[in-house]
Amino acid sequence: MICDNKFKSNLIVPFSNRIIATLIDIIIIVVISYFIQIIFWDLLIHLGSLKKLVGIGVFCSYFGIMDSYLCKGQTVGKMLLKIELMGKKGEYISLKKSFFRNIIFLSNFIIFFDISYISFIINILFESSMISFYFFNKRNKQLLHDFICQTYIVYMSSKKVKLNNFKTSKNLLVYSLIIFIFIFGFLNFLQLDDFFFIVNKVNELDKITVISKKWSIGKGTRNSDEYTDVYLWVNCIMDIESKNQLEKLQNDIAKKIIDSYYLKNKINKGYLGFVLYEKACDLGTSFIWEKKHFISLPISKWQQRLNGSGKIESKK
Known part of the structure; x- marks a missing residue:
């Protein structure tokens, strides 16, 4: 059944909890990456820029697999905070959709993987959207990758509810563009x-x-x-x-x-x-x-x- 918006808003996880869960997951990814570097040092050191693909693979595989139905929408960070990822119909999302969602999420950190002007623009664009959605999307607390893939971070509950009528305002994309123009202009001022x-x-x-x-x-x-x-x-x-x-x-x-x-x-x-x-x-x-x-x-x-x-x- 579709529950009323007030009940559904009580299921939606605040950004603070999401940030804590993500920080826990990032620490785990860093530890996994560190051991991969130690074990495969001689191979990685000669891969040049291609070794960044290993880091991208670790990032996307961790979030892609664990956010999907295979792990019931829970990374380690989400498990500890008792929250989960759901689709708009209250379902756990597919592996394909989860990977796509987290490739979009990765764009917030692309400058760590590729130091170029294009990567910088992509990074600032997605960071701008994150700022916009964080401050102006209090209703369902979706970020851009959630908005594109129609996913929600909710508290664990025995009742699975449909969230498809609990939509994000498209005005947030306009706000994101305005913030992007401001940040991009300011950073260009920094040579x-x-x-x-x-x-x-x-x-x-x-x-x-x-x-x-x-x-x-x-x-x-x-x-x-x-x-x-x-x-x-x-x-x-x-x-x-x-x-x-x-x-x-x-x-x-x-x-x-x-x-x-x-x-x-x-x-x-x-x-x-x-x-x-x-x-x-x-x-x-x-x-x-x-x-x-x-x-x-x-x-x-x-x-x-x-x-x-x-x-x-x-x-x-």
């Missing part, structure tokens, strides 16, 4: 075009890739001079066997950034720093490495070093 340009240039180097975990680029005025500071995480997929090899790699990265960005834009003030990881394994869901080296120097010091007039040790 994202410059950042992705630098990433693409560094990725041109052999056996070197920029890691999407942490970065910053800032412009301003210091002592009456305009400056630009750049900070990156970078992975080298080979062993660094000597200080000379380490210095050469650091110089190659710095030269690529200085020549293509600083000199091109006539910038001669600021700091350029990066953490250089040796054989880091980044699945998107877990990140481990063998060694790391940090260095941060003013542009003038980098130019002295590149010209052979100065050598500065990096920190391990």
Whole structure:
């Protein structure tokens, strides 16, 4: 039977409970990914960007299987909070639908798996929808992936009720677009075009890739001079066997950034720093490495070093 909206609203789980359940599940996914990295380290380290597919597979398989009828709509987090995923007719959803729903959900985290401008736009678009649905959809507390797949997170109950008349307002999509435009405009103000340009240039180097975990680029005025500071995480997929090899790699990265960005834009003030990881394994869901080296120097010091007039040790 179809119950009245007041009764059905009492079944719908608040966002706070969903967040707690998701955090528990994310911790479990990180642990699973960590053990996969330990067991298959030698294989994964040579897969390049393809290893991110392993992280995507772990994420989608965990949520896809457990949210389906096979586990009665419950991940471990949902089990602990005594909540479950249901379709609009009060049924547990199919495996196919569950995977599709969680691929949409994964889009909220896509920047952890692929560091590109397109991924950034997708990530911000879905994050905007999450903000919109969180603040403006108090009625049935669906998020975008629920709205598309017509699913609901409800408290466990012996009574299975139909929820198909308990719909989400399509105005939320308009709100999401407005929030997206605002966030996208604000983040572009933070020199994202410059950042992705630098990433693409560094990725041109052999056996070197920029890691999407942490970065910053800032412009301003210091002592009456305009400056630009750049900070990156970078992975080298080979062993660094000597200080000379380490210095050469650091110089190659710095030269690529200085020549293509600083000199091109006539910038001669600021700091350029990066953490250089040796054989880091980044699945998107877990990140481990063998060694790391940090260095941060003013542009003038980098130019002295590149010209052979100065050598500065990096920190391990």
